[in-house]
Amino acid sequence: MKYSALAYHQLSSYDRLKMDPHALDWEQEPAVYKDYPGKKVLDIPLEVKLEPVSLFKLFQPQEIRAQNHPPSFETLGQLLLLAQMLTGRARHANGEIWFRSIASAGALYPSELYIACSGIAGLAAGIYHYDVSKPALALIRSGNPMPVLDGDKASGTPMLTFLISAIFFRSAWKYRDRAYRYHLLDSGHLLENLLLALRAFSFAYELNIDFDDHQVNEILGVDPRREGCLALVKVPFSSPVSADTVEPLESAEGLSRYSQVAAREEMYDALRIVHQESIKVMSGQECRAGDWVRYGLIDKNSWKSIASPVPANEVYRYPEVLLHRRSKRNFITGEPMSAACLSAIISLVNDGFESCSLAAKGLSCGLLVDNVAEMEPGFYAVKSADRSLALVTAGNFLGHMSHACLDQRWLAQAAIHVLLFADLVEVEKCAGARGYREVMLVAGRLGQRLYLGATVLGLGCCGIGAFYDREASELIGMPDQVSLLYLLAVGQVKKSLHNKTK
Numbered sequence: 304m305k306y307s308a309l310a311y312h313q314l315s316s317y318d319r320l321k322m323d324p325h326a327l328d329w330e331q332e333p334a335v336y337k338d339y340p341g342k343k344v345l346d347i348p349l350e351v352k353l354e355p356v357s358l359f360k361l362f363q364p365q366e367i368r369a370q371n372h373p374p375s376f377e378t379l380g381q382l383l384l385l386a387q388m389l390t391g392r393a394r395h396a397n398g399e400i401w402f403r404s405i406a407s408a409g410a411l412y413p414s415e416l417y418i419a420c421s422g423i424a425g426l427a428a429g430i431y432h433y434d435v436s437k438p439a440l441a442l443i444r445s446g447n448p449m450p451v452l453d454g455d456k457a458s459g460t461p462m463l464t465f466l467i468s469a470i471f472f473r474s475a476w477k478y479r480d481r482a483y484r485y486h487l488l489d490s491g492h493l494l495e496n497l498l499l500a501l502r503a504f505s506f507a508y509e510l511n512i513d514f515d516d517h518q519v520n521e522i523l524g525v526d527p528r529r530e531g532c533l534a535l536v537k538v539p540f541s542s543p544v545s546a547d548t549v550e551p552l553e554s555a556e557g558l559s560r561y562s563q564v565a566a567r568e569e570m571y572d573a574l575r576i577v578h579q580e581s582i583k584v585m586s587g588q589e590c591r592a593g594d595w596v597r598y599g600l601i602d603k604n605s606w607k608s609i610a611s612p613v614p615a616n617e618v619y620r621y622p623e624v625l626l627h628r629r630s631k632r633n634f635i636t637g638e639p640m641s642a643a644c645l646s647a648i649i650s651l652v653n654d655g656f657e658s659c660s661l662a663a664k665g666l667s668c669g670l671l672v673d674n675v676a677e678m679e680p681g682f683y684a685v686k687s688a689d690r691s692l693a694l695v696t697a698g699n700f701l702g703h704m705s706h707a708c709l710d711q712r713w714l715a716q717a718a719i720h721v722l723l724f725a726d727l728v729e730v731e732k733c734a735g736a737r738g739y740r741e742v743m744l745v746a747g748r749l750g751q752r753l754y755l756g757a758t759v760l761g762l763g764c765c766g767i768g769a770f771y772d773r774e775a776s777e778l779i780g781m782p783d784q785v786s787l788l789y790l791l792a793v794g795q796v797k798k799s800l801h802n803k804t805k
């Protein structure tokens with residue numbers, strides 16, 4: 304059987320009249336931490352040493368030149384902590400759950416982070432798994448990863464590549480076939496945090512989405528039916544001097560069993576097949592950008608530029624903001640969101656779009672505005688190239704949208720909903736199912752930006768992956784080929800949510 308990504312998205316859609324009840328099998332609740340017993344473990348000190356910086360400055364596009372030398376083990380530990388750390392704890396019927404600096408659908412945390420390195424002082428060359436729970440690095444394969452990941456360079460030449468994967472059953476346990484959406488969105492959240500950490504430490508990076516899946520999964524030693532790598536981030540060095548010669552990578556035998564996270568894991572067909580399809584990389588062809596005029600939703604003269612963001616009053620700075628990022632649902636409809644906050648939020652999305660390539664150009668952003676100072680409520684198109692908006696339809700949509708989001712009524716109290724769409728017909732045409740991976744990863748990246756940006760502005764934010772797909776699209780009159788990928792609600796919240804911090 305063969306699915307297009309569009310067919311997968313439709314097949315994994317929710318329909319109010321066809322919801323298939325699904326009781327969670329708690330006996331098979333997936334483990335949220337990957338463990339490699341018997342492997343050498345290096346502890347990472349749980350302390351971030353970084354001068355606080357403005358998050359908005361960090362987000363601005365900037366040219367960073369490759370550093371001469373690889374980071375020390377200490378700096379590498381900092382990068383990993385900033386990419387993902389535990390931030391707070393809650394108890395539930397079956398025990399406790401630790402929240403993290405990234406959001407995750409259902410707090411199921413499908414994404415894993417690895418590094419492949421050579422020539423880092425204090426760290427033997429090899430492949431390591433980052434254990435966020437300790438935090439620590441576990442050496443899972445010692446030896447030189449370079450020939451597979453970085454071409455035919457001399458053994459021992461410094462290299463550092465981060466690898467992000469998803470363990471499929473973690474989210475599929477609850478969300479079944481819809482889970483592939485969350486594997487991609489969640490991994491996008493992690494990816495954005497990692498890239499932000501690299502920028503904070505002034506490391507240049509090269510993001511690679513179009514790698515050879517078979518080769519990379521093989522090098523990680525994962526079971527490709529259960530876990531798949533989704534993104535590589537290479538850190539280049541400008542003067543790579545050779546270190547000591549390093550042995551070839553040791554065998555990956557026995558590692559694949561650690562991709563299993565429950566005794567009895569069900570495989571979901573649509574998820575399995577779309578992932579299989581997305582393994583093929585098509586030769587790069589740029590997608591036609593999402594175009595509101597072409598969709599017939601606005602006139603080309605409707606765009607109105609909005610003021611550039613006034614330097615925002617930042618409640619937190621980076622990296623402290625990572626500890627305070629949580630999903631907030633206690634929105635209040637009191638004071639409207641200021642125009643400056645809205646502008647800052649739009650700039651986060653715009654700057655995020657700048658880093659998009661190829662397929663991700665098919666992504667577009669819309670806004671449902673309900674409670675923003677000096678703005679008529681309505682559905683607005685956002686132009687990603689500059690800071691401009693166009694009113695598509697006037698009216699209050701948040702109540703109806705909250706109904707379309709599986710009746711998550713609290714969503715109606717937010718000030719705005721940010722909507723991320725993609726023309727999946729176009730994405731499919733230019734990049735196949737691999738393009739779906741890319742747009743969803745970018746949507747997740749933008750989601751993490753919005754969460755952090757809202758936190759800095761003292762606002763609440765919550766990502767929403769659960770919506771009746773057709774109902775949500777019809778509500779705002781989007782054309783059939785354009786699918787809603789992700790929604791984020793942002794607005795004022797009651798200042799009463801306390802989280803215990805580790």
Ligand SMILES: Cc1cc2nc3c(=O)[nH]c(=O)nc-3n(C[C@H](O)[C@H](O)[C@H](O)COP(=O)(O)O)c2cc1C
Binds near residue numbers: 405410
């Ligand atoms: C892709 C994605 C989809 C989500 N969908 C929903 C949703 O539909 N409803 C909701 O209340 N929260 C949703 N969330 C928020 C998660 O429930 C939340 O991130 C998780 O419980 C961890 O809590 P924290 O964000 O406070 O750390 C979503 C998060 C992500 C990343």
